[in-house]
Amino acid sequence: MPELPEVESIRVGVAAAVTDKTIFEVQVFHPRVVRRVPGGADALVEALSGQRVSATRRRGKFIWFEFADAALPWLVVHLGMSGQLLVDDVAFDNATRSYPAGRGHERARFDFLADDGSRTRLRFIDQRTFGFLALSVPTRAADSRLVPQLLAHIAPDALELSLENLASRLSGSAREVKRLLLDQGVVSGIGNIYADEALYAARINPSARHLGVGRANRLAVAVRDVLSSALAAGGTSFDALYRNASGEAGYFDRSLVVYGREGQPCPTCGTVIVSVPFAGRHSHFCPRCQAR
DNA sequence: CCTGCCGCCTGCGCGC
């Protein structure tokens, strides 16, 4: 589910809550969440108990935690289609004594202790269990940034790359441009929502190939604008599956022009927005403004 | 080597 703006919104809240705090208890409630940890839940608990978080970072849709003990592998979190990281019980409604949707899908839990003795709970919640936790040693990515080895194969994300670099990655290829946008090895952080919104903003058909310099530059600018606007809005929440670390919804759904807007008029030309099958999902676009 | 497709899951909404 979550794309770069959602994952970054979550990371900011989690970083504020757990940086320079020590994990004193780890619990795993579903085996699938640790399917990429050799040794499973026991190994995760053994590795992390007593460790102090020194930083919380992100590339694309991956979040990871670094530790004060430099000999320790880093803790990588991917949220998949429906993952959430919730801090404490801030989303718990004391009036109704109930949790928001998702509370029933808590897959893992980390309890932190601060130097002042206060405690903080971090819950990993994931309805569909496509998300996962992993331990991974640091390595140099192709751009020389230090990242967990597990994600060394993905490209820098759309907000890390310069406009020139992003444009060059999107120009010239014989592949359909939307496949390039979704390919985390080309540029990371973009998913189906923001791919469609950026292509609309740049007036480019999702199936276009061999983008020239002009269209590639336009698309690079559109990608950056859409992602940064969505980040400023706290991400896109069109149901209960995306919430930030404090349990709050983002409001970029109000700014979506094509994603989920099929049947509605294009704000530019009035033509009806369409939704067509594309690479196992759907593309949403204006058939006139984004004609092939 | 590169590209595209399938499987992995659960829950929801729509149509019959």
Added chain:
DNA sequence: TGCGCGCAGGCGGCAG
């Protein structure tokens, strides 16, 4: 009303 099907913010592995 109920049920079955299709669909959903993603990724990795594998076949061609």
